[in-house]
Amino acid sequence: MLDFSVYLITDAALCARLGLVETVAAALRGGVTAVQLRDKQATDAELIEQGRALKGLLTGTSVPLIVNDRLEVAAAIDADGLHLGQSDTSVAEARDCLGADAILGLSLQTREQLEAPELSLVDYLGVGPVFATVTKPDHSAPLGFDGLAAICAMSPLPVVAIGGLSAEHAAPVWSAGSVGMAVVSAICAASDPEQATREIAEAFTIARLGS
Ligand code: TZP
Ligand code: MG
Numbered sequence: 001m002l003d004f005s006v007y008l009i010t011d012a013a014l015c016a017r018l019g020l021v022e023t024v025a026a027a028l029r030g031g032v033t034a035v036q037l038r039d040k041q042a043t044d045a046e047l048i049e050q051g052r053a054l055k056g057l058l059t060g061t062s063v064p065l066i067v068n069d070r071l072e073v074a075a076a077i078d079a080d081g082l083h084l085g086q087s088d089t090s091v092a093e094a095r096d097c098l099g100a101d102a103i104l105g106l107s108l109q110t111r112e113q114l115e116a117p118e119l120s121l122v123d124y125l126g127v128g129p130v131f132a133t134v135t136k137p138d139h140s141a142p143l144g145f146d147g148l149a150a151i152c153a154m155s156p157l158p159v160v161a162i163g164g165l166s167a168e169h170a171a172p173v174w175s176a177g178s179v180g181m182a183v184v185s186a187i188c189a190a191s192d193p194e195q196a197t198r199e200i201a202e203a204f205t206i207a208r209l210g211s
Contacts, residue, residue, distance in 0.1 A: 002064070002103065003033040004124060004160045004180035005204045006197060009068070011135060012039050012050075014188035021053045023193050028063060030197025032187070033180070036083055036105075038068035044076075051077040064103055071097055081105065083126065091118040105160075109140045114154055126182055127151050129163020130173070135184045139163065145172045152177030167196075170203035171210070180204065 008027045015023040024035055035058060037051050047070055055077055058065050064080035067073050071089045074082040081103025082094050094104055107126045108114065119125075129139045130148055142163065143151070152159045161169075161178040166186040173181045183200065190196035 002123065002158070003062070004158065004182070005208075006032050006201045007034040007036065007160055007180050007182040008032045008187050008197070009036040009038050009162075009182050009184045011184045011188050012042065014135075014185055018193065020050055021057060023188055024054055025057055026192075026194035027187055027197040028057065028061065030194040031201035032063060032197050033201075034064050034066065036066045036068055036182070037073075037079075038083075038184075040069075044070060044073050047073045048076050051079060055079070066103060066105060074098060074102075081123070083107070086113065091121045095121045107162075108151070109143070111151055111154055114151065114156070119157060122157060124158045124160055124179075125151075125155060126162050127155075127159045127178070128161055128182075130161050130169070131164025133164040133185070136163070145176050148173070148178065149176040167199040167203040170200065171207040174204065174207035 010020060012020060037054055039047060051073055054065055066081040066083050067079045068083050069088050071082060071094050075097055083105035085107045091104060104122050105124050105126055106122045127148060129142050132142050148161055158179040160180045160182045161173045162182040165181045165183050187193050187196050
């Protein structure tokens with residue numbers, strides 16, 4: 001059973017203090033449930049090296065390693081999955097290449113995008129940004145929790161909320177109908193990424209139990 005409740009998306013610059021692998025190791029100790037390797041600037045070769053290091057850390061745990069955007073990198077490191085944006089490689093090509101067992105995620109910003117036929121090939125949706133965030137400067141208009149809830153209500157797939165989120169948002173994210181929250185800076189830029197992860201995990205568990 002996939003668990004996206006605490007979904008860490010890495011950012012090399014924000015992870016620079018501890019380093020990528022140590023930041024993810026800290027998140028693992030804190031209870032992260034899924035990890036996405038995301039680096040728009042890195043070459044495929046650099047990403048493969050980083051991905052192999054993260055795979056070494058996550059293999060044998062229940063935490064999947066998902067690669068952002070780069071199908072070749074996901075295939076080269078035998079990642080657990082790939083996360084695609086609306087203008088990335090087609091979902092059909094990714095499914096063909098990575099096989100039926102791969103976890104495929106798709107970013108989505110509007111209800112209209114829920115009508116795309118390729119959604120049948122996807123396992124989960126990343127929906128946002130909920131709030132404006134400096135981590136992704138080119139993001140679309142923030143959805144807020146109402147916009148998120150409107151998409152969740154119509155989605156045939158599990159929705160992971162993203163964008164400007166931290167532990168304090170666990171309850172409204174869950175109430176909106178999301179299965180989890182994807183965060184970059186709330187963990188990568190935290191002074192204590194392990195504790196920051198734990199706080200998100202605990203807040204999400206409380207939100208789930210309280211409903
Ligand atoms: N997609 C939509 S917002 C975002 C991505 C990758 C960045 C989220 O970063 P943060 O620091 O959790 O706001
Ligand atoms: Mg992308």
